[in-house]
Amino acid sequence: MSRIAIVGGHGQIARLLIPLLVDAGHVPVALVRNPDHAAELERLGAEIGILDIEQSDAGAFADAFVGADAVVFAAGGGPDGDIARKRSVDLGGSIKSIEGAGTAGVSRFVQISAIGVDQPIDDDAGEVWVAYVEAKRDADIALRDSELDWTIVRPGALTDDEPTGQVELAEQVERGQIPRADVAAVIAAVLDEPATIGRQWEVVSGEVPIAPAITAAVR
Secondary structure (H helix, E strand, O other): OOEEEEEOOOOHHHHHHHHHHHHOOOEEEEEEOOHHHHHHHHHHOOEEEEOOOOOOOHHHHHHHHOOOOEEEEOOOOOOOOOHHHHHHHHHHHHHHHHHHHHHHOOOEEEEEOOOOOOOOOOOOOOHHHHHHHHHHHHHHHHHHOOOOEEEEEEEOEEEOOOOOOEEEEEOOOOOOEEEHHHHHHHHHHHHOOHHHOOEEEEEEEOOEEHHHHHHHHHO
């Protein structure tokens, strides 16, 4: 049994991940800014920690991670047009999580990123999209440059469709969609597989069940 701290614990993927971790015998610790979300997350099986991603410093992140065996960074600034939040949440929150994990002695770290963020950005991309891509890209660079046992999962366009349990997963795949529930299942699977440490994969819906897809990607 492991304690898994989830940064962005009330996010859509996090809420799908929590029951999967419980079913796998783990203790998810959902880190949230708003205490009003506690009851909902506790019903899903999570313990609750209070953490304001934007206002808390790295020391507060470290305190929130004490006793955890792994950290999942599942936070995002949301679909609004607030460019500043792309930097303060998607990038700043990741950097403080990385530093906090190191201080707390938590080596295992899984980060949810986005497909294609290392690719050149189209000239006609809006400034909000550019800010989002740059934040995700720079957060991944920071994690890869750390001494943590990291895995980066870069899903395609997220949907609320029912999970299929089947994916295409590799260092680079064609852009496509994937249900959030399948992303959550991929996160749960890589947490339990030490061979995924030091790996970065893109993932979209496909035809291969998640566990064999990860096994093939590791090989």
